[in-house]
Amino acid sequence: MSFELSEEHREFRASVRDFAQAEITPYAAEWDRKHHFPVETVQKMGQLGLFGLTAPEQYGGAGGDFTSLCVAIEEISRADQSMGITLEAAVGLGINPILTYGTDEQKQTWLPDLVAGRTLAGFGLTEPESGSDAGATKTRAVLDGDEWVIDGSKQFITNSGSAITSLVTVTARTGDRPDGRPEISTLIVPTGTPGFVAEAQYDKLGWHASDTHPLSFAGCRVPRENLLGERGRGFAQFLATLDDGRVAIGAVALGCIKACLEMSVQYAGERKTFGVPIGQKQGVAFQISDLKVMADAAELLVYRAAALKDAGAPYQEFKQAAAVAKLYSSEAAVTATRIATQVFGGYGFMEEYPVTRFYRDAKILEIGEGTSEVQRMLIARGLGLPVE
Numbered sequence: 001m002s003f004e005l006s007e008e009h010r011e012f013r014a015s016v017r018d019f020a021q022a023e024i025t026p027y028a029a030e031w032d033r034k035h036h037f038p039v040e041t042v043q044k045m046g047q048l049g050l051f052g053l054t055a056p057e058q059y060g061g062a063g064g065d066f067t068s069l070c071v072a073i074e075e076i077s078r079a080d081q082s083m084g085i086t087l088e089a090a091v092g093l094g095i096n097p098i099l100t101y102g103t104d105e106q107k108q109t110w111l112p113d114l115v116a117g118r119t120l121a122g123f124g125l126t127e128p129e130s131g132s133d134a135g136a137t138k139t140r141a142v143l144d145g146d147e148w149v150i151d152g153s154k155q156f157i158t159n160s161g162s163a164i165t166s167l168v169t170v171t172a173r174t175g176d177r178p179d180g181r182p183e184i185s186t187l188i189v190p191t192g193t194p195g196f197v198a199e200a201q202y203d204k205l206g207w208h209a210s211d212t213h214p215l216s217f218a219g220c221r222v223p224r225e226n227l228l229g230e231r232g233r234g235f236a237q238f239l240a241t242l243d244d245g246r247v248a249i250g251a252v253a254l255g256c257i258k259a260c261l262e263m264s265v266q267y268a269g270e271r272k273t274f275g276v277p278i279g280q281k282q283g284v285a286f287q288i289s290d291l292k293v294m295a296d297a298a299e300l301l302v303y304r305a306a307a308l309k310d311a312g313a314p315y316q317e318f319k320q321a322a323a324v325a326k327l328y329s330s331e332a333a334v335t336a337t338r339i340a341t342q343v344f345g346g347y348g349f350m351e352e353y354p355v356t357r358f359y360r361d362a363k364i365l366e367i368g369e370g371t372s373e374v375q376r377m378l379i380a381r382g383l384g385l386p387v388e
Contacts, residue, residue: 003300003307005067013071019048020079028080031209032357035201038209039163042086045076046117051090055099059111066244067306070251074302077255081361082209084252085368089158090114092245094121097169097186101229101237106188110167122160124170124189124215125238127153132374135235137184139217141172147221148174148187150195154215156368161198161213165191168215171234186234188226195220206361243319245369246326247309250302253329253365256358257298260333260340261291263355267344278343287339294332301325320382327375330365337362 005013023041031038045051053069055061062068069091077084095114098106098121113119130136139152150172154160160168167190175183189196198213229237268279268288278284305321313321337359341348348355366372380387 003067003304005071005303009067009071012068013075016048016050016072016075017078019045020076020083024076024079024083028082028209029351029354029357031080031082033208033351035203035208037086037162037211038083041083042120042162042164043117045083045087050076050087051095051117052115054091055095055111055115059099059107060115065306065310066247067303067310070248070302070306073248073251074255074258077252078259079255080209081252081256081358082207084255085158085207085210086120088245088248088252089123090117090120092248093123093241094159094169096244097123097228097237097241098188100241101186101233103225105225106228110188113166119164119166120159120162120211122157122165122168122215123238123241124154124157124160124168126156128155131156132371135182135184137171137173137182137235139170139172141174141185141187143174143224144221146224148172148224148226150187150189150217150220150222152217156202156212157215158210158212160211160215161201162211165198165211167191168196169228170215170217171238174231174234177232183232184235185231186228186237187222188228189217189220189222193220193222204364206357206364242369243322244309246322246375247302247305249365249369250298250305250322250325250329253326253333253362254295254298254302256333256362256365257291257295257329257336259358260336260355261288261295264288264291264340264343271345284343288343291336291339294336298325298329298332301328316382320379323370323375323378323382326370327372327379331372333362333365 050072052061053064057063073084073088076087098110141148141150170187170189171184173182174185177183195218197216202212268284269277271278302325305325308318308321340355341359344355347353377387
């Protein structure tokens with residue numbers, strides 16, 4: 001199958017890049033320094049239609065393909081990963097669960113504002129003692145009459161406590177299965193619900209402009225009809241959601257790699273030592289050549305996985321491609337930022353240069369939406385190896 005970007009995709013890429021260069025690049029360093037979540041810029045992304053790329057027209061979306069979303073995420077991340085992950089999480093983790101598993105009423109209630117970028121939604125899966133082992137969820141929800149009563153906590157939740165966050169979808173134990181395993185379901189918890197608190201923003205290594213909070217639930221009551229999808233299917237629903245997210249994280253990483261390549265080529269052509277540009281030195285030029293290889297390889301893997309998604313490929317084939325794309329791209333991004341920082345030398349250690357921000361931001365790519373270790377486990381299982 002072909003997974004080359006169409007002319008329409010390329011034209012769309014150019015429009016998103018123009019937006020990012022005008023609305024994000026000039027301000028990203030300040031947002032990073034101040035740990036500021038730029039609500040107005042996020043809503044401008046909504047006005048551009050970025051949050052509605054894959055949503056049906058009936059909810060205000062464009063009804064487009066997954067590849068277009070990856071293009072947008074890549075270009076936004078090329079300017080700033082914090083804004084790239086805001087877009088990725090808003091669509092992949094915020095909109096998609098409701099769009100895929102929600103009732104007609106739930107979709108009509110929440111999607112129009114989410115698709116337009118007027119509001120955001122969070123994805124409450126990770127807990128203090130269950131990250132990669134999401135099946136160890138301890139948050140509980142008990143049905144009391146016509147209401148679910150939720151008690152527990154979540155952590156590292158993106159887009160969960162901003163001024164425009166409207167809801168968080170939360171996984172919780174709603175009982176036990178006959179085999180003794182927990183029954184995990186998903187509930188929609190609107191912002192402002194008594195007993196639901198978005199705690200203080202994290203002080204993170206990177207992604208300073210991304211909205212990320214721990215969440216707590218204490219006697220938090222939501223209506224029975226806030227169950228998202230089938231009772232007991234929450235774990236399976238979120239695993240499927242993460243497969244799309246892994247490709248999208250790959251797109252964030254790809255934007256990072258391309259930014260490192262671009263910055264390094266420019267700097268190596270301008271910076272002189274011993275009377276010549278440093279790009280004339282093999283020690284520098286060869287490392288930048290490696291960046292080009294990383295960028296091309298990551299691009300092929302990410303857009304191959306996106307094309308499989310758009311083509312409706314068998315689930316296991318797409319799942320394997322998503323894990324491969326996420327694993328390679330995220331680890332390559334971390335390496336790319338190290339190389340770029342080395343190319344810049346002492347200046348690469350100074351916050352006035354964006355390469356420093358990219359260096360700090362990249363590490364989480366190997367952790368979020370499934371660690372590198374989890375990706376290797378999934379790939380090995382896809383090869384028929386019974387790894388644990």
